[in-house]
Amino acid sequence: MAKKNKKAETVFLVCEESGDYNYTLKRKPGGEKLKLKKYCPRLRKHTWHNEKKK
DSSP: OOOOOOOOOEEEEEEEETTOEEEEEEEOSSSSSOOOEETTTTEEEEEEEEEEEE
């Protein structure tokens, strides 16, 4: 039996307030979208970042 390979895809974390692409991640497809509180260099504070594929 052959296994189905799921390759990691590149995902970007986008700041909700400024709209900047601040972080990139490699993760396997599937699952829920990420929503993390990360540092935004433009605003110089921690804001919510959402996952977005490009």
